[in-house]
Amino acid sequence: MQGFAVALQPMNLLWCFLGVVLGTVIGVMPGLGPPATIAMLLPLTFLMNPASAMIMLAGIYYGAKYGGSTTSILLNVPGESASVATCFDGYQMARKGRAGAALGIAAIASFIAGTVGVLGLMLIAPPLAKMALAFSSPEYFALMALGLAMVVLLAGRSMVKALLAMLVGLWLAGIGTDLFSQTSRFTFGQMELLSGVDFVVVAIGVFAIGEVLTNMEGREAAKALPVPKGIRNLLPTLQDLKDSRFAFANGSLVGFLIGVLPGAGSTIASFISYGLEKAVSRRPEQFGQGVVEGVAAPEAANNSETGGALVPMLTLGIPGSSTTAVLLAALVLWGFKPGPLFIPENPALFWGLVASMYIGNVMLLVLNMPLVPLFAQVLRTPTYILYPLILGISVIGVYSTSGSLFDVWLLAGFGLLGYLMRKLDYPSAPLILGLVLGGALERALRQSLMMSDGSLSILVSRPVSAVMLSLTLLILLIPLFNKFNAWRLKALDN
């Protein structure tokens, strides 16, 4: 209650509104992300009181998560790395003329999950943070392995092709400076590769540019995508909401729990909840062709992750991502001492922030729903304008992230790769999955082995990692089981 007294002050409402609007804008634009935006605004925050400043900066953080889905769905250009999983079904829905429904579901999923995330932050933050500490390298390894096993669910017609694509992704993740030995790997003497290949460059290249190149082949391509007329057809139907209800729950929970872990993050959360949704779905074969749950689950996960990520930051002073690191730095610069005693000693700031996040999520829903029909009109643009526009947005997005022309060339290269993969019928999702998880997977494995002085038993002797690795094995067996079942049914028929 004390929190709402802080958050409902007119000035704080205004800052919250400013934060979420700004967040939405930078979320929609690929490139400039929340950490850079928040860092740029730091000087301004010294003119405000810390509670207002925190409310605004947090608004940017979760507001960006709302906006990130827009370009994923409309243009197959992931605005942030966390919205890559939204591309899978979101863009397919748009191609079928259901862009409005996809955008609407994304906004609703974001709202529900964002609120669940704040609830979690409010109710169980301190005990949860303690539990997160029990998670260490072996558990992270198991979590990443579980995520990687999703490849069998993301595979298209050919498992071999999916695994090959994933291996390429894992290799790409290995490029750069090795954390443990400080030696460079696969950099071919290129200084620009020392920091590795930026995930967003690959995702935008393979998804957006690859898609544009493929579509430019056909002569008849110069017509616009179908956009139904009438507001009613631009919003999600009741059936969509019904289909998504479990995806909302799954995404909210998975996102929040993974968010609490300092070594994971929203990209991993969105992939795992997408995979989970597909694994338990009654229509897994339609995933990737534009099912509404395929949008709801990753979008929910991506948004409840925000509440989760604030848990270790506020209760322990431990940042789990670059955005929380900047927020933490802001607290220090304002003269606070983030750490285990931060919440008990600054209750007004904490509860004000929590209350503002409830309000901010409502604002975002109200702000985003009317934008849905508007954004969906983008697809009315004839393709001879739309495709150059996508290429332009992609190049600007990549260049504005790193300010390096090298990355733009990489983008072109990965665009070509995406085109070839489509021509040869290789699925691109496994490649992205391998790239997202590869680095963390390798790090966690090597850390575990250093902890155990080289013995692999550390991975199975700890209960949490043992359970997750068993789950991984189970998922890996699904395709074999399906094959067996198909053979069995055939045999019965004969």
Place this chain on the structure above:
Amino acid sequence: MKRVALAVLGLAVALPAMPQGFTPTRPVEVVVHTGPGGGSDVLARAMVLIMEKEKLLPVRAQVANKPGGGGVVAAAYLAEKKGETHTIGIFTGVWLTNPLTSNEAKVSLKDLTPIARLLLEPAVIAVKADAPYKTLGDFVSAAKQKPGELKQSGGSITSRDNVVRQQLQKVSGARWQFISFPGGGERIAALLGGHVNMMVIEPNEAGEHIRAGNMRLLAQVNDKRLAAYANVPTLKEAGFDVTPVPQVRGVVAPPGIPRENVAYWEGVFKKMSQTESWKKYVADNQFEDAYQNAADLARFYDDFTGQMRGILQEAGVKTVR
């Protein structure tokens, strides 16, 4: 009217810096080698705020993040900006150690123009509050009894964390594991979760965990005791005769800039290091004010590089230069 007022204001701001012969006329770019939220990034942003508050610059300053290869990308970026008078960079010790271990790190601090050394950051050695070790001696003898079983969390092997470990292992003959984590948060989480036994941590980072009763300090990696930890012994006082390698931060500029430009920057940072805001920032973070001018900084490079090369080679790290 407004325009006149602005012009007057602009003049008033620009005046104090006039006599040097060089004055920035467009926004200044401050290059750092970490992403937003990293150590140098936070320092650079605090510095920009202080310079703005104390009116040390007639123009705005913007932080430019050039992460990659632990400083290699940022150093190369500065080297490319040869002769550029409106760009400066914040360096740390890794800018000197990287060229020792990485072939791609062709640009060393010596290829850039030294401006000023600003800070030395001491460190403390921490264990979890319920750990059985009361002193650094306890920890080291426990490590000796079970070689390779105790663990320390830290950054990369060229980081100061590992340097301290190597030095302690050398003088004591003990051996324990060093586990690299990319983020500072993960290192602390590993210690608090009981997955590792010890870590080298920045004093202000440890402060809150000590106050909350989660951490205990065994020693401080410094020549003299920090005011905030007057009852924690230095490495030497704890019985380990090693020279503490400081984490150093300072300012460099691109190569080939005019002499009056160097003098201007030197003046700005000398002034900054004397302001109350800077002193407060240094004290709040328990850093050590270590201002050195350009000439002294150039000499510091050589000492530091030599010391690090020896330590890395002893640690079995492959050096390429």
